[in-house]
Amino acid sequence: MLKRKHLLQAQEATYAKYGKIYTTAAPGVGRTINVMEPEILDHVLRVNFWAYEKDPRSKTTLWPLIGAGIFGADGAHWKWQRKLTSNIFSAKAFRQYTSEVFCREAQTVINYIDKYANSGKVIDLQQLFNCFTLDSFGEIAFGQTFGCLDDPEHPTEFAVAFDHLNHLLAGGASTPFWGLKLWLTGRGKQIAKDSKFVREYALNIIQDRRNNQTSPSLAAKHGNPHQKDLLQLFMDVGTDNVGNVDEATKLSDDMLVDSVLNSLIAGRDTTAQALTWTFYLMHRTQAGPELVQKLVKETEEVLKGEKPTYESTKQQKYAEACFNEALRLYPSVSRNSRICIEDDVLPGGLKVYKGERVAWNLYAMGRATHIWGPDAKEYKPERWMKGSKPSSTKFISFHSGPRTCLGQQFATIEAVTLMSMLIQRFTFELVNPDLEPAYLPSLTLPVDGGLPVRIKRRKETIAV
Numbered sequence: 207m208l209k210r211k212h213l214l215q216a217q218e219a220t221y222a223k224y225g226k227i228y229t230t231a232a233p234g235v236g237r238t239i240n241v242m243e244p245e246i247l248d249h250v251l252r253v254n255f256w257a258y259e260k261d262p263r264s265k266t267t268l269w270p271l272i273g274a275g276i277f278g279a280d281g282a283h284w285k286w287q288r289k290l291t292s293n294i295f296s297a298k299a300f301r302q303y304t305s306e307v308f309c310r311e312a313q314t315v316i317n318y319i320d321k322y323a324n325s326g327k328v329i330d331l332q333q334l335f336n337c338f339t340l341d342s343f344g345e346i347a348f349g350q351t352f353g354c355l356d357d358p359e360h361p362t363e364f365a366v367a368f369d370h371l372n373h374l375l376a377g378g379a380s381t382p383f384w385g386l387k388l389w390l391t392g393r394g395k396q397i398a399k400d401s402k403f404v405r406e407y408a409l410n411i412i413q414d415r416r417n418n419q420t421s422p423s424l425a426a427k428h429g430n431p432h433q434k435d436l437l438q439l440f441m442d443v444g445t446d447n448v449g450n451v452d453e454a455t456k457l458s459d460d461m462l463v464d465s466v467l468n469s470l471i472a473g474r475d476t477t478a479q480a481l482t483w484t485f486y487l488m489h490r491t492q493a494g495p496e497l498v499q500k501l502v503k504e505t506e507e508v509l510k511g512e513k514p515t516y517e518s519t520k521q522q523k524y525a526e527a528c529f530n531e532a533l534r535l536y537p538s539v540s541r542n543s544r545i546c547i548e549d550d551v552l553p554g555g556l557k558v559y560k561g562e563r564v565a566w567n568l569y570a571m572g573r574a575t576h577i578w579g580p581d582a583k584e585y586k587p588e589r590w591m592k593g594s595k596p597s598s599t600k601f602i603s604f605h606s607g608p609r610t611c612l613g614q615q616f617a618t619i620e621a622v623t624l625m626s627m628l629i630q631r632f633t634f635e636l637v638n639p640d641l642e643p644a645y646l647p648s649l650t651l652p653v654d655g656g657l658p659v660r661i662k663r664r665k666e667t668i669a670v
């Protein structure tokens with residue numbers, strides 16, 4: 207099997223050689239139509255959404271991590287999960303998350319950095335961002351942080367097992383005889399061990415809430431018990447307004463664990479990795495100092511020394527552009543596919559038969575000159591500052607159609623909050639400013655080996 211770090215580039219080269227659509231076939235996998243046309247993806251993901259489902263091979267290989275949660279669900283089972291999950295993404299909730307959680311956790315990151323700023327110590331930004339997103343998300347979705355920022359240099363057992371599982375399961379869906387491979391290499395045993403650990407951990411979060419309410423939701427801590435967090439929404443399925451429980455519709459512990467783990471995949475890695483690539487792209491030699499200066503200027507003009515709010519993040523257009531531009535070149539979900547469940551014809555006339563796959567490589571699409579123009583490979587946040595926003599099938603990093611990412615706004619607000627708080631206070635120097643980091647084979651797109659930086663205080667006047 208090609209390693210993921212080579213696979214994305216190899217596919218990019220194949221598109222360059224064979225054009226915007228090419229097909230492949232593999233034993234045990236069948237025919238796959240590889241596309242990189244926004245128009246075709248609009249057809250598959252939106253117009254004829256009903257003719258395509260999640261790839262059953264992905265569902266099976268990722269089962270130890272996602273189980274029956276939203277990422278592997280289709281049809282009615284997907285619909286109710288999407289509806290329930292969407293409840294936590296309101297403007298009112300975003301206001302509360304920004305001022306209470308993102309700012310507070312960002313301040314913890316600042317306090318940590320400030321201990322080592324100007325000392326020459328090398329800090330891994332990716333590790334720090336992982337801690338920030340996991341602790342923030344834990345508080346918002348489950349009422350408790352994971353305590354990662356207490357000691358960012360030593361990842362918690364949960365984070366280690368979770369990362370390991372992501373890494374071990376990567377590439378399974380496109381690997382022929384995956385089950386055999388797991389058995390021959392002994393990987394299967396490690397997957398079972400990590401899966402058991404993370405599932406028990408998730409179950410403990412549920413038990414905590416159920417037994418003694420030691421981790422009430424964020425809103426409940428503020429005297430508003432009716433505003434439920436994600437965990438409570440799932441735990442209350444089958445319970446009516448006066449507390450009567452319908453045992454037939456109540457979710458099993460297994461399903462609750464699946465929901466917790468699915469939301470963690472969504473809420474932690476994607477945003478932390480996108481932030482890491484953003485900081486890399488902003489600080490590599492090619493970027494030049496003007497880029498960061500522009501971001502600092504915007505931040506100072508918008509915040510005027512105050513902390514970020516939901517409203518201020520909306521005004522930070524350049525910060526958002528820096529984040530989106532990084533996601534274009536390094537999409538957190540870098541490859542994706544759907545299986546056809548009813549014969550279909552793609553725009554342009556190519557037939558897709560039931561059981562065949564349509565796949566797309568977001569990494570290659572983000573760098574394609576026919577989509578983004580001759581400067582496609584360059585990191586240019588400015589391209590987001592003029593004209594209207596690109597369509598969601600052109601900028602496909604947050605997906606498109608009825609299954610579009612539910613957390614796009616959440617992730618953007620979270621990222622802009624942290625970026626603006628850090629960039630005002632500190633300067634970042636990459637340890638290897640001329641070296642493009644490799645990415646680690648994983649379900650998402652972590653930087654292999656993290657992002658080592660040295661940090662200095664920008665000025666001493668901003669209170670930490």
Ligand code: HEM
Pocket residue numbers: 276277288291472473474476477480533537538539542602603604605608609610611612613614616617
């Ligand atoms: C930079 C950050 C993020 C990126 C790039 C991203 C990207 C994506 C993509 C590509 C999908 C579609 C997956 C598929 O169906 O094949 C997706 C789905 C989803 N995302 Fe995100 N995501 C991000 C952050 C978040 C956050 C922070 C949350 C939650 C707080 C979230 C919640 C979800 C959910 C619930 C779905 C499933 C939607 C469905 O199947 O209906 N995402 N995301």
